[in-house]
Every structure is written in C-alpha cells, then in structure tokens.
Amino acid sequence: MNKALLGLILGGILGAFDGLSAWFYPEVRNRLLGIVVGSTVKGLIAGILIGFFARKVKSLPLGVVFGLGIGLLLAYGVAAMQPPGQHYYFAIMLPGGIVGTITGYATQRFGQPTTRLRSSKV
Amino acid sequence: MTWLDDSALERLRQAADSPDLEGTRYRLIDKLGEGGMGGVFRVEDRVLEREVALKVIGVSDPDGVLAIRLLQEARVIAKLEHPGIVPVHDAGALPDGRPYYTMKFVQGKRLDEHAKDVKGLSDRLRIFLRICDTVAFAHSHHVLHRDLTPANVMVGPFGEVLLMDWGLSKLLYGSAVRKVADPEASNSREFAGALTTAHGSVLGTPGYMAPEQSRGDSLVDQRADIYSLGAILEFLLTDATSVPRPLAAIQRQAMAEEPAQRYQNVPDLAADVARFLDGVAVSAYPEGLPARFWRWIGRNRAWIALLLAYLVTRALLIFLRPR
Numbered sequence: 001m002n003k004a005l006l007g008l009i010l011g012g013i014l015g016a017f018d019g020l021s022a023w024f025y026p027e028v029r030n031r032l033l034g035i036v037v038g039s040t041v042k043g044l045i046a047g048i049l050i051g052f053f054a055r056k057v058k059s060l061p062l063g064v065v066f067g068l069g070i071g072l073l074l075a076y077g078v079a080a081m082q083p084p085g086q087h088y089y090f091a092i093m094l095p096g097g098i099v100g101t102i103t104g105y106a107t108q109r110f111g112q113p114t115t116r117l118r119s120s121k122v
Numbered sequence: 123m124t125w126l127d128d129s130a131l132e133r134l135r136q137a138a139d140s141p142d143l144e145g146t147r148y149r150l151i152d153k154l155g156e157g158g159m160g161g162v163f164r165v166e167d168r169v170l171e172r173e174v175a176l177k178v179i180g181v182s183d184p185d186g187v188l189a190i191r192l193l194q195e196a197r198v199i200a201k202l203e204h205p206g207i208v209p210v211h212d213a214g215a216l217p218d219g220r221p222y223y224t225m226k227f228v229q230g231k232r233l234d235e236h237a238k239d240v241k242g243l244s245d246r247l248r249i250f251l252r253i254c255d256t257v258a259f260a261h262s263h264h265v266l267h268r269d270l271t272p273a274n275v276m277v278g279p280f281g282e283v284l285l286m287d288w289g290l291s292k293l294l295y296g297s298a299v300r301k302v303a304d305p306e307a308s309n310s311r312e313f314a315g316a317l318t319t320a321h322g323s324v325l326g327t328p329g330y331m332a333p334e335q336s337r338g339d340s341l342v343d344q345r346a347d348i349y350s351l352g353a354i355l356e357f358l359l360t361d362a363t364s365v366p367r368p369l370a371a372i373q374r375q376a377m378a379e380e381p382a383q384r385y386q387n388v389p390d391l392a393a394d395v396a397r398f399l400d401g402v403a404v405s406a407y408p409e410g411l412p413a414r415f416w417r418w419i420g421r422n423r424a425w426i427a428l429l430l431a432y433l434v435t436r437a438l439l440i441f442l443r444p445r
Binding site for chain 1: 425428431432435436439440443
C-alpha cells in the first residue's frame with residue numbers, strides 16, 4: 001500500500017472515530033451523523049495531504065510535525081465554522097492535532113514510498 | 123665447511139617459497155600471509171595493471187595432494203559467484219610447476235581484528251548475518267566451507283564481508299558433485315575425488331570445528347558449518363557486557379553437540395538472529411505470555427503512547443467539559 005493511500009484510509013478511520021466521540025456530548029448528539037461525516041472528510045483530506053508529504057519527505061520527525069500541523073489547521077477550520085460562542089477551539093483542535101500526529105507517524109513508518117516501479121532499459 | 127646460521131636459513135627458505143613468476147603476467151610485490159597449504163602474495167597483473175592476490179602451494183608437496191586441493195579451492199570459489207566470496211581471476215601453473223590461482227586483492231581486516239572496532243551488538247550481528255548469507259549461498263551450491271573462523275572472514279573498508287580460505291571446502295556427494303565440478307573438464311573425476319576427505323583425517327580449526335568434524339567423521343554435512351557459525355557468534359559476543367538470553371540461546375542451539383539438535387540449515391539460524399535484531403521472539407528461546415506481552419509493548423510503545431494520548435485527551439475533554 002502506498003503512503004498516500006495509507007494516509008487516506010487511516011485519516012478516514014481516525015476521523016470517523018473522532019467524530020463518533022460527539023455521542024458523549026448530549027447537546028450535539030442529534031447532529032451525530034453530520035459530525036461523523038464532516039470529521040471523516042476532514043480526516044480523509046488530512047490523511048491524503050500527510051500521505052503525499054510522506055512520499056516526498058522521508059523523515060519521522062518532520063512527518064510527525066507535518067501531521068500535527070495539518071491536524072491542527074483543519075481542526076481550526078472546523079472549529080471556526082461553528083456558530084458564534086460554540087467554537088470550542090481547544091476541544092476540537094487538541095484531538096485533531098493528535099490524530100494528525102498519529103497519521104504522520106504511521107505514513108512515515110509504513111507504506112510504500114512510490115506507487116509503481118519503472119523498468120530499467122539496458 | 124661453513125654452517126649457515128638460522129637467519130640465513132630462514133631467508134633461504136623464504137626465497138625458496140617465494141613464487142617464481144618469471145615468464146608470467148605477474149610481478150611479485152610482497153607476501154600477504156601464510157597458510158597450511160602455502161602462501162598468499164600480493165602481485166601486480168602487468169597486463170591489466172592492477173594488484174591481485176596470488177595463492178600458491180608451498181614447495182613441499184611430494185604426493186601432489188596440496189596441488190589438487192588448491193585447484194579444488196580455485197574451482198569452488200570460481201563456481202560460487204557471490205558478493206561475499208572473493209572472485210578468482212586466473213589459475214595456472216608457475217614455471218616451477220606449482221599450481222597457483224589469483225583472486226581479487228582485498229584490503230581489509232580479518233574479523234578477529236575488525237571486531238575490536240565494532241562496539242555495537244547490532245552492528246556485529248549484521249556482520250554475522252552477512253557471513254550467514256554467504257555460507258547459505260555456498261550450501262545451496264552443495265559446498266561446505268569447513269573452516270569458518272573469524273580469521274577467515276575479511277571485512278573491507280566499505281563494510282563488505284568476505285569469506286576467505288576455501289581450502290578445506292567440501293562438496294556434498296551425489297548430484298552436488300556434478301553441479302559444481304565441471305563435467306566437461308578432463309580431470310573432473312580427479313577433482314571430485316580430491317574433494318572427499320578420507321575417514322579419520324581431521325581438517326579445521328580447533329574451537330570452531332564441529333565435534334563430528336573433530337572426530338574425523340566422513341559424513342559431516344552443513345550442520346558442521348552451522349556449529350562453526352555458532353562459534354563465530356560466540357566470538358562476536360565475547361566482550362559484550364551482557365548477552366541477551368535469546369541471543370545466547372541461538373548461539374547454544376547453533377553449537378549443540380548433536381547435529382540434530384542444531385539449526386538444520388543456515389537460513390533458519392540467520393532468521394532467528396534477524397528476529398532478535400527486529401525485537402521479536404526467536405525460535406531458540408521459547409517465551410511465556412507475559413514476556414511476549416512486554417516485548418510487544420516495547421516494540422509498539424510509540425503507537426501505544428499516541429493512542430493513549432488521544433484517548434486520555436478525549437476522555438478529559440468529555441468529563442471536564444462545562445455543563
């Protein structure tokens with residue numbers, strides 16, 4: 001599996017899982033499906049960006065920092081889109097950053113750096 | 123009558139042992155070493171303008187056994203094309219009739235000397251795995267080395283690991299002889315015959331020889347080399363402050379007294395060492411469930427830390443949220 005695909009799948013799964021945590025918040029439980037879909041899409045976007053970064057840059061520390069940065073950035077965007085007074089920046093960005101870090105770590109450790117092999121000419 | 127003193131005699135002996143390269147393409151530079159069979163010299167190949175190593179038997183070989191053995195060694199090495207085996211360039215006979223062969227001149231250190239410069243256990247084990255790789259290749263071509271010692275392993279300046287001195291190598295019987303010995307060579311029968319060792323003759327290095335090889339058993343097989351590999355592993359672990367128990371178990375199994383108790387082939391031994399390097403359980407050292415669990419924790423601590431960080435953060439955010 002190449003790194004971009006790994007990032008996409010892992011980002012999607014972790015995003016969905018993160019979205020499901022909304023079930024523990026009774027005040028938004030009626031919007032659970034929308035939150036899960038939104039969180040999954042956010043995870044997919046973060047995952048593919050982190051995966052592509054891992055294909056280009058082979059460095060565990062840089063991959064982790066990039067993952068953290070992307071996770072925080074996208075989570076900030078989600079928090080900023082909430083209605084006034086319900087941004088919950090800390091509560092949204094902190095888990096988002098950790099999820100991005102996990103994806104960054106995974107894409108650096110695992111997955112193939114390229115998708116296809118080129119045959120050599122003699 | 124004037125008696126020659128010892129030093130004069132020694133000089134004469136050296137002069138007599140030095141190969142007479144007159145009329146060949148080689149020019150003698152200096153002597154690299156001396157073995158039981160003869161000497162190895164650094165010579166210049168005047169045609170290709172490069173330095174090569176020339177191995178030639180000593181002057182005393184009345185029954186021609188050493189000559190056959192040298193030819194056998196050259197042919198075995200020539201058949202075994204592998205990065206871990208020094209390539210043979212040429213073979214022939216000197217003007218005085220002694221057979222020789224030339225091979226790549228390797229500039230490096232013997233493992234027994236090089237090991238002093240390698241402090242890390244994992245680096246030493248990686249060298250060991252390279253040796254295993256070469257021996258496994260030879261076994262796959264039905265060739266036993268039979269003299270695996272740290273002194274017969276050369277480590278080059280770029281980390282290349284080369285297995286030297288195939289003078290005691292032995293072909294396994296049956297199809298193996300046909301595979302390695304050239305069937306079209308006029309003296310292939312003589313060659314194959316020279317590869318067998320008479321029952322009762324002991325060839326090898328004490329301390330590295332398998333018990334059955336020390337006894338002179340004629341039926342030694344690849345497990346004798348596995349014993350020697352275990353002895354090399356033991357050598358590499360000698361000055362380690364503490365030898366991990368799984369690694370000690372691997373070494374003990376490789377050096378088991380009975381061949382049936384050892385690893386049955388080199389890839390199995392190498393796989394166990396590689397598993398140790400990867401931090402997973404080795405077959406030579408059965409572990410209980412708790413030990414496996416803690417090993418798994420140790421191998422996946424980064425994952426576990428990240429997931430725990432996420433779960434703890436999520437839990438704190440849920441339970442400490444303003445209501």
